[in-house]
Amino acid sequence: MKFMLVTALALTPLMAMDKESAKRLEESAAVFSEVMATPDQGIPQEMLENAHCIVIVPGLKTAAFVFGGKYGKGYLSCRNRSVAGWSAPGTVRIEGGSVGFQIGGSETDLIMLVMNDRGADKLLSSKFTLGAEGSVAAGPVGRTATAQTDVQLHAEILSWSRSQGVFAGLALEGATLRQDLDDNATLYGKKLQNREIVTSGVRPPRAAARLLGLLNKYSPREHKDVSQLTR
Numbered sequence: 234m235k236f237m238l239v240t241a242l243a244l245t246p247l248m249a250m251d252k253e254s255a256k257r258l259e260e261s262a263a264v265f266s267e268v269m270a271t272p273d274q275g276i277p278q279e280m281l282e283n284a285h286c287i288v289i290v291p292g293l294k295t296a297a298f299v300f301g302g303k304y305g306k307g308y309l310s311c312r313n314r315s316v317a318g319w320s321a322p323g324t325v326r327i328e329g330g331s332v333g334f335q336i337g338g339s340e341t342d343l344i345m346l347v348m349n350d351r352g353a354d355k356l357l358s359s360k361f362t363l364g365a366e367g368s369v370a371a372g373p374v375g376r377t378a379t380a381q382t383d384v385q386l387h388a389e390i391l392s393w394s395r396s397q398g399v400f401a402g403l404a405l406e407g408a409t410l411r412q413d414l415d416d417n418a419t420l421y422g423k424k425l426q427n428r429e430i431v432t433s434g435v436r437p438p439r440a441a442a443r444l445l446g447l448l449n450k451y452s453p454r455e456h457k458d459v460s461q462l463t464r
Contacts (some may be wrong), residue, residue, distance in 0.1 A: 323412060348391060355426040362410075
């Protein structure tokens with residue numbers, strides 16, 4: 234009886250973490266679905282078609298920015314021929330950055346597209362700083378990308394934010410993006426590196442089905458492949 238009680242107490246935090254990860258995956262899917270449902274005010278289709286990877290971080294808390302705490306957690310996925318579409322998701326967290334990252338409101342959703350191999354390689358490292366180690370620019374908004382500036386054309390990463398229903402490009406500088414091995418362990422049963430998840434055809438968790446289904450629906454092309462980024 235004592236053993237069963239100890240086991241139950243040990244499993245309770247793990248079950249809570251599993252539910253939290255599943256909820257965050259569903260929130261990420263909802264953010265992407267809502268943005269893509271309004272193409273005139275969303276991510277240009279050709280930008281998504283040419284992206285190597287995507288990062289979605291739902292519900293960043295404004296107060297965390299002020300006090301320099303953790304911004305929030307989310308997921309990345311990359312194109313990979315070995316899985317015929319978008320890869321299983323790896324977990325990420327964003328930390329640091331400046332107060333200027335705020336755009337108002339209590340919560341902000343963040344979406345980033347990684348546009349080339351160099352950017353994807355940095356994204357799949359254990360940690361890197363946006364703007365310092367990878368060029369990042371505010372992404373254009375609308376059905377097409379005709380309004381792109383030279384900075385946007387040459388940026389490795391394009392970023393957008395949504396707060397209080399307003400979706401706009403976001404110049405995200407100074408924030409640190411890192412993989413979250415503990416959350417990966419919750420999803421996959423062991424502390425997998427994001428690079429391994431993306432490049433080795435790891436089977437996605439059931440909770441990621443809606444997010445991956447949406448990614449493949451809105452951008453099914455498979456011409457980008459990061460499977461060679463095994464550094």
